[in-house]
Amino acid sequence: MPSNDARILRGSTIIAAPIGIVATVVSALVAGEKGLIGGLVALAVVGVFFVAGFAALMRLTRDKPQVAMTAGLLVYAVQILLIGVFVIVFGHTTLFNGRAFALTLLVTALAWVGGQIRHSLTSRMLYVDPEPSVPAEGAAGLAKSES
Numbered sequence: 001m002p003s004n005d006a007r008i009l010r011g012s013t014i015i016a017a018p019i020g021i022v023a024t025v026v027s028a029l030v031a032g033e034k035g036l037i038g039g040l041v042a043l044a045v046v047g048v049f050f051v052a053g054f055a056a057l058m059r060l061t062r063d064k065p066q067v068a069m070t071a072g073l074l075v076y077a078v079q080i081l082l083i084g085v086f087v088i089v090f091g092h093t094t095l096f097n098g099r100a101f102a103l104t105l106l107v108t109a110l111a112w113v114g115g116q117i118r119h120s121l122t123s124r125m126l127y128v129d130p131e132p133s134v135p136a137e138g139a140a141g142l143a144k145s146e147s
Helices: 003-061 065-090 098-122 136-146
Strands: none
Touching (some): 003 065, 003 098
16 A cells, blocks of 8 residues: 555544544443444444445556546445445344434544545645656756757
């Protein structure tokens, strides 16, 4: 994984993890044991979906960087769709508190996306490979011939 991508992933995690943990603790305090379970499941869902989406995006753009925007939008749309399906399927379960699950998932997912945006905007990434247009040997010869 390129260092820029690792920094964005780490930055997203650093922002989303504390917010998700706080949301899980609040869920546990408000809804009890089922709220804690719902919060923990939400943390796992966000972690798995967003890390898998990031890995898929890196895989899709490894050989073709020109499709990064399209691939990013596709991966994001699929993530949000799958999270919506997950919320609908498990919204009325008796295994955990559905409201605590949904709110923790929403807050953590928004924090993750916010972390990605923040680190993407503040990191200094080259968007063009810095390759010289004239080889080093030819540049010296070119300079001599111009004088």
